[in-house]
Amino acid sequence: MNVTIREVAREAGVAVSTVSLVLNRKGRVSRETERKVLEAIEKLHYHPQRSARGLVTRHSGNLGFILSSDHFSNAEPFYTKIFLGTEFEARSHDYYVLLTTIGEQFQEKEIPRFLLEKNVDGVILAGTVPARIIEYIKERGLPCVLIDYLPPSGNYSAILIDNADGIRQAVTHLIEKGHRDLVFVGGDSQHPGMRERRDAFCRTMAEHGLAADAGRICAEALLSGAQEGFDAALQVITNKVKVTAFVAANDALASGILRACRDHKLRIPEDVAITGFDDVETAITARPTLTTLHVPKEEMGALAVRLLSQIIAGTASAGTKILVPVRLVCREST
Amino acid sequence: MNVTIREVAREAGVAVSTVSLVLNRKGRVSRETERKVLEAIEKLHYHPQRSARGLVTRHSGNLGFILSSDHFSNAEPFYTKIFLGTEFEARSHDYYVLLTTIGEQFQEKEIPRFLLEKNVDGVILAGTVPARIIEYIKERGLPCVLIDYLPPSGNYSAILIDNADGIRQAVTHLIEKGHRDLVFVGGDSQHPGMRERRDAFCRTMAEHGLAADAGRICAEALLSGAQEGFDAALQVITNKVKVTAFVAANDALASGILRACRDHKLRIPEDVAITGFDDVETAITARPTLTTLHVPKEEMGALAVRLLSQIIAGTASAGTKILVPVRLVCREST
DNA sequence: TTGAAAGCGCTAACAC
DNA sequence: GTGTTAGCGCTTTCAA
Numbered sequence: 022m023n024v025t026i027r028e029v030a031r032e033a034g035v036a037v038s039t040v041s042l043v044l045n046r047k048g049r050v051s052r053e054t055e056r057k058v059l060e061a062i063e064k065l066h067y068h069p070q071r072s073a074r075g076l077v078t079r080h081s082g083n084l085g086f087i088l089s090s091d092h093f094s095n096a097e098p099f100y101t102k103i104f105l106g107t108e109f110e111a112r113s114h115d116y117y118v119l120l121t122t123i124g125e126q127f128q129e130k131e132i133p134r135f136l137l138e139k140n141v142d143g144v145i146l147a148g149t150v151p152a153r154i155i156e157y158i159k160e161r162g163l164p165c166v167l168i169d170y171l172p173p174s175g176n177y178s179a180i181l182i183d184n185a186d187g188i189r190q191a192v193t194h195l196i197e198k199g200h201r202d203l204v205f206v207g208g209d210s211q212h213p214g215m216r217e218r219r220d221a222f223c224r225t226m227a228e229h230g231l232a233a234d235a236g237r238i239c240a241e242a243l244l245s246g247a248q249e250g251f252d253a254a255l256q257v258i259t260n261k262v263k264v265t266a267f268v269a270a271n272d273a274l275a276s277g278i279l280r281a282c283r284d285h286k287l288r289i290p291e292d293v294a295i296t297g298f299d300d301v302e303t304a305i306t307a308r309p310t311l312t313t314l315h316v317p318k319e320e321m322g323a324l325a326v327r328l329l330s331q332i333i334a335g336t337a338s339a340g341t342k343i344l345v346p347v348r349l350v351c352r353e354s355t
Numbered sequence: 356m357n358v359t360i361r362e363v364a365r366e367a368g369v370a371v372s373t374v375s376l377v378l379n380r381k382g383r384v385s386r387e388t389e390r391k392v393l394e395a396i397e398k399l400h401y402h403p404q405r406s407a408r409g410l411v412t413r414h415s416g417n418l419g420f421i422l423s424s425d426h427f428s429n430a431e432p433f434y435t436k437i438f439l440g441t442e443f444e445a446r447s448h449d450y451y452v453l454l455t456t457i458g459e460q461f462q463e464k465e466i467p468r469f470l471l472e473k474n475v476d477g478v479i480l481a482g483t484v485p486a487r488i489i490e491y492i493k494e495r496g497l498p499c500v501l502i503d504y505l506p507p508s509g510n511y512s513a514i515l516i517d518n519a520d521g522i523r524q525a526v527t528h529l530i531e532k533g534h535r536d537l538v539f540v541g542g543d544s545q546h547p548g549m550r551e552r553r554d555a556f557c558r559t560m561a562e563h564g565l566a567a568d569a570g571r572i573c574a575e576a577l578l579s580g581a582q583e584g585f586d587a588a589l590q591v592i593t594n595k596v597k598v599t600a601f602v603a604a605n606d607a608l609a610s611g612i613l614r615a616c617r618d619h620k621l622r623i624p625e626d627v628a629i630t631g632f633d634d635v636e637t638a639i640t641a642r643p644t645l646t647t648l649h650v651p652k653e654e655m656g657a658l659a660v661r662l663l664s665q666i667i668a669g670t671a672s673a674g675t676k677i678l679v680p681v682r683l684v685c686r687e688s689t
Numbered sequence: 690t691t692g693a694a695a696g697c698g699c700t701a702a703c704a705c
Numbered sequence: 706g707t708g709t710t711a712g713c714g715c716t717t718t719c720a721a
Binding site for chain 3: 038074
């Protein structure tokens, strides 16, 4: 049989409520009594049972993590690392993280179980998720934090990447290396982050008095994978646009660009330099290795948990946004 | 306020116990009563609360997923996909999956919380995990299923890859293509699966009357990454061992071999053919793309959940092992 | 076949 | 400061 709070109370010679008080640090317990209780807990290897506690406090002790399924089914390391970060941080807040994926077009019957069963105290949403699910959560008054995505409207709490500063760093770096003819390759302009990266490119180029006309911006692709990068670079090259450096909106695009350049016997970085964004595995397995912007993925997950648990506890207000800095990592491609 | 079973009972005009009976399909409820209850549930959007249920049934409704931290901190897609498979399957069994990672050298204070708090009804362990943690789980009589790992002793339930058959397929395929001089590159011989792959190589070679002496087996590396593959291939090439095909124990090793061959101006597959194992992203992003053995990762996760829930329910016996077939996927490298 | 009632282990009023 | 006690929402005897 399991050891319960009653047995601890008996062992320590106090009432169950006293044990509960020391367990929850709700003060007003004498030092001596506390010591006795703590000893009894230690001796009996007691651990409070979550379901019993949850029943009365109406807190599950769980956080939900919702991810759009196509992000995760590709097992994108980007999101895997964010998730990992939440898991790790959640331990120190004594939360469990329940992960679930959700389809792009979100049907009612697809509502995550933990929402239906009210089995979470708060929710983290990573990447682009359907607007409907965010509304659903908001309607129910469930605290939530978004990661790397902010819907067009509504004032949500979020952990965001400093995209503008990242691209600024990349462009400045290239300019310092003597490059003047840059081309930006972006993807999925539906994602606000992608748009920020593109806009930052234009702005930074303008600040340096360099041209960033339409011919130097490839950002039509709906996807943002290696194939799209390859295609975009190919087009730039065959169109004979003068280019000495590519600024890619992420590492996958950059690796595609890399391949296209290699196929055209362009030496990297001598003939063409390339920068990526995100710093996922691709960036270091690529040949040459990729100069890119390091995004602290685990840390973003951790920040989300920390913010969410503060919102739940009422020590932070819903609507708080945290902008995470990125850092240029110089490798062989520039 | 939340909808409770009481309100459903009132709405349906029956007792709470009756509602509970239809909820748990414990029979003996008239069709008419059942219909009324179901209607009330539907109307009120009732969902039983897990903690209340768990308190009395002594089941948490959770499954634990334990992964050695170095597998996951690399965000290895292999394990990510397995985890994803468990998550997906768990839904249909109405379980939640709690993920945790654990260090190689497992200290007592590192025991997963869900074990301490008895917050899981069963545990899945993926990849190589410390023997101590497996014992700990067994001692507590907690049902568990291992994935892709079977400790030297003890009769555990497990989902295993048919490594021997996989390597046999690869070797046979190469022989059919006319290759006679094969070299096997393995890693981490501590892992039983890796040893199986190596042994299968020797056996299959012998069956075809081909040499598989020590010079044709590189399996000392403790790690099994691209760097180790690169080093092993380099040594083979510089030692002037006659080789027309490499059989790698996984895709990472294979991609390292690929690079080494390219660096030495060996054409693939004309001069040298290469096969991998696992079929992770690497296999399709590599140039040329990699012929490899497809391991159904998501399916393995699903199988683990299915087996585990059967063991919990008592409809499968602990100690059951499931051997998952693999399939050769031919790409450009052979 | 259905209902009444006793807990599951815990927290939180409220007494003392 | 500490103890008594009433539930939290559910399942499960046990009677009817």
